[in-house]
Amino acid sequence: MNWKTTIVICCVILLLAASVITVINLTEPKAQRTSASKRTAMLVEVTHGELGTFQPEILVMGAVRPDKEIVLSPRVGGEIVSISQSFTPGGFVDEGEVLLQIDPADYEVVLLQRKSELLQASADLELELGRQDLAQKDYKELEGTISSEYKSLVLRTPQLNTARSRVEAAEAAVRRAELDLERTRIRAPFAAHIINREANVGSQVSPGESLGKLVGIKHYWVEAAVPVSSLRWIDFSEERESSGAGVHIRNRAAWPEGTFREGSVHRLIGELEDQTRLARVLITVADPLSHEPESAELPPLMIGSFVEARIAGIPIQDVIRIDREYVRQDDTIWIDENGVLRIRELEIVFQDDEFAYVRSGLSTADQVIMTNLATVFDGAALRLAEGTQ
Secondary structure, X not given: OOHHHHHHHHHHHHHHHHHHHHHHHHHOOOOOOOOOOOOOOEEEOEEOOEEEEEOOEEXXXXXXXXXXXXXXXXXXXXXXXXXXXXXXXXXXXXXXXXXXXXXXXXXXXXXXXXXXXXXXXXXXXXHHHXXXXXXXXXXXXXXXXXXXXXXXXXXXXXXXXXXXXXXXXXXXXXXXXXXXXXXXXXXXXXXXXXXXXXXXXXXXXXXXXXXXXXXXXXXXEEEXXXXXHHHHHOOXXXXXXXXXXEEEEEOOOOOOOOOOEEEEEEEEEOOOOOOOOOEXXXXXXXXXXXXXXXXXXXXXXXXXXXXXXXXXXXXXXXXXXXXHHXXXXXXXXXXEEOOEEEEEEOXXXXXXXXXXXXXXXXXXOOOXXXXXXXXXXXXXXXXXXXXXX
16 A cells, blocks of 8 residues: 555545534533522411310329328327237328327326325315304304404305315316326327338337328328419319319329329419429319229329329310410411411410410411421412312
8 A cells, every 4th residue: 555545544534533523513412501499389288276165274293292191199108018000101090090009007007096186185075065064053153243254264165165176176187197098099180091100019208209100091182383374274162162173183104094083173372482483283182092992993192293283274265276286486377378378476365285275366267287387488389288178
């Protein structure tokens, strides 16, 4: 191959390459700039409020405390010679039941002595009454010769008064000795639950010394902390014989789900808590230890435990009730108005832990938005999720 042929071949190759490059450039797709974001209607679910008269529930926390609580102590001293089997921590005793017996021997002896002194004083009075007859005769014989200021002496009036006073004093001493003897038997002042015992057989006790702690079993109190703003919705008992608003009491930490005790509002304590500035309300629970047969299946209340109390409030009339979680910031609510978001201000009468009770700003026809939205402004486009209306 000569050089001329080589040059021709190279030129042909160059022309072919140029043609291929030209075709590629002419057929290459061009990139077009489009918007990175496209405005779409927000997907929401809606619900409706309910018009009517509703009874709100005021959810509060409280501590259990006894209605009756005493430290048992003797009124006489001595050695304890017996203790009732019921007088043990956790035991139950009836009103008037003998819990401890102090050695009565010394007090029996004293009672015999006081009775003997009473017999002696009574005998002295009888003798003096016999002398009164003689004194009356002497006075009649001397009547008219003795001045009136000596009359009482002649009639032995001072001696008679002294004899009578000795009898009265002896009777009082006998009564006191009988009381002391009776007080050697220490009884339960009311039906009680034994919290602790601090004495045993053989213990030497003195008046006022602690023997144990008792609490009444008829009622317990729950001292609940209530916001001051909620007090006007609680029905307090005006009369001592009637009970206030009903209460459901739960101990979430210790009781099975759905288990509760019933109580009633008793009194409002007229002092706010120092730290929280909340009002204190006493709630009464009957048979708190489930001691009676009719409440045997209910869980007992433990003194000092913290419980949840739901107080039935005074009914609120002609309001719309809506779930509290749908009320937004500053007492507003989101409404779907024909596919457009509207923000409404509400007049809320009261809110409990579940519902808000609305006086104005909402109707039953309004579609309340249930969905939490990231971007919220009045007039935003909305679209309903399937199955909602």
